[in-house]
Amino acid sequence: MTDRYASFVxxxxxxxxxxxxxxxxPPRLRRHTPGDPLVPGPVLLGTAAGSRLAEPVTKVLTFAGVELRDPVAATDDPVRYAGLVYDATGITDSTGLRQLYDFFHPHARSLTPSGRVIVLGTPPAECGSPREATAQRALEGLTRSIGKEFGRGVTAQLVYVTKDGDAGTLTSLESTLRFLLxxxxxxxxxxxxxxxxxxxxAPADWDRPLDGQVVLVTGAARGIGAALATVLARDGAQVVALDVPSAGDAxxxxxxxxxxSAVQLDLTAPDAPTRLxxxxxxxxxxxxxxVHNAGITRDKTLGRMDPDRWDQVIDVNLSSQERINDVLLERDLIPAGGRIVSVSSIAGIAGNRGQTNYATSKAGVIGLVDSLTPVLRERGISLNAVAPGFIETRLTARIPLMLREAGRRMNSMAQGGLPVDVAETIGWLAWPASGAVTGNVVRVCGQSLLGA
Known part of the structure; x- marks a missing residue:
């Protein structure tokens, strides 16, 4: 579907x-093309006093071919930066937050279009004092505001890294930095x-981070599912693409x-998990x-919704995921080091008029991540979800014009996303290098103005 307004702009x-x-x-976004450098220019790395991640970050980014600059030497440097990375793990009380201003204020206008901002912090629950936890929680307001202020396709993220890290933590920090930059x-x-x-x-080749991996994608015939299959195969995976028999040709x-390979299967059939x-x-x-991507909509306001619309959406979007997980885990078909990624939606976070069934199912997916992550962690399996916002697909093409335009513009990017944006995010969560990234719900929404 073409965004004619964005083309006109x-x-x-x-x-x-x-x-x-x-x-x-709407800015022109920098998307991934195989063979591209990680970032198209130098990255400025800043560090709060007493921080703990500057050394490993320097090591992994240098290994990735990123040209790192020091903020002290860059004070009068006219260079445009492709990224600003700040290690804030050393901030232990609110007075230390001034260091954020001192770093970002002089460099806020030095980012190139589609630049990247990443702030590294300590999970508040792991902080040694209430003051430290308060300061670390404040980082969320900083990064979310930067994402809305800087414009021109600039993204801003906060990455909380455990204090009780191990080799897996550092590998997943590398995979996360590679994705976010x-x-x-x-x-x-x-x-x-x-x-x-x-x-x-860590993969032998970061251009093929899924080499040797067998990946199941449900709902793979079209839209986001087809993009998923394409991206994961590009990254080296052997993809098992699943969809309903009626979508067999596609x-x-x-x-x-x-x-x-293709598998035609109705996931709501009683024997579907066993057959799969x-x-x-x-x-x-x-x-x-x-990758649990299969999903449907059956929209009506709750007062006008018949029982079948409710039951079908809950069954396909949520209950089928639970049944499949149960059987695959019971039979030990997902080995240690395995990954489960579910597709939620910002509707499951913010709700949506006329979609109580859909929003309930997608909020349930988030609940699945919250409840099952501790169980799977003991088996060495990660579980995450992505929550897409307005993505340009055949389904959003059916939305009335004014609502469609509102969906496109009500985010920091002032445009809809593409199926490949969801696929790339799921790909990162699926990488073997991302094993310590678990229990997350990552929105792919251009920082939508709706919801949290």
């Missing part, structure tokens, strides 16, 4: 009109990512294009990554 006449009338100005995170902004301890394995086309488990065991012996 990129023209000479459009830019002049936008500036004169103060209209929304790159074009893969073009439509992810204002997010809080938590990295704990866990098993994580599913086969996707599977053929990526060199994967038997197929994966017979063909692959395991499944390293399960």
């Amino acid at each position: 990129q023209s000479g006449a459009g830019r002049a009109l936008v500036k004169r009338l103060g209209l929304p100005d 790159s074009g893969r995170s073009a439509y992810v902004s204002g997010q809080v990512v938590r990295i704990g301890a866990g098993t994580a394995t 599913l086969a086309e996707v599977a053929n294009e990526i060199g994967g 488990a038997e197929h994966l065991a017979a063909r692959h012996g395991r499944v390293d990554v399960v």
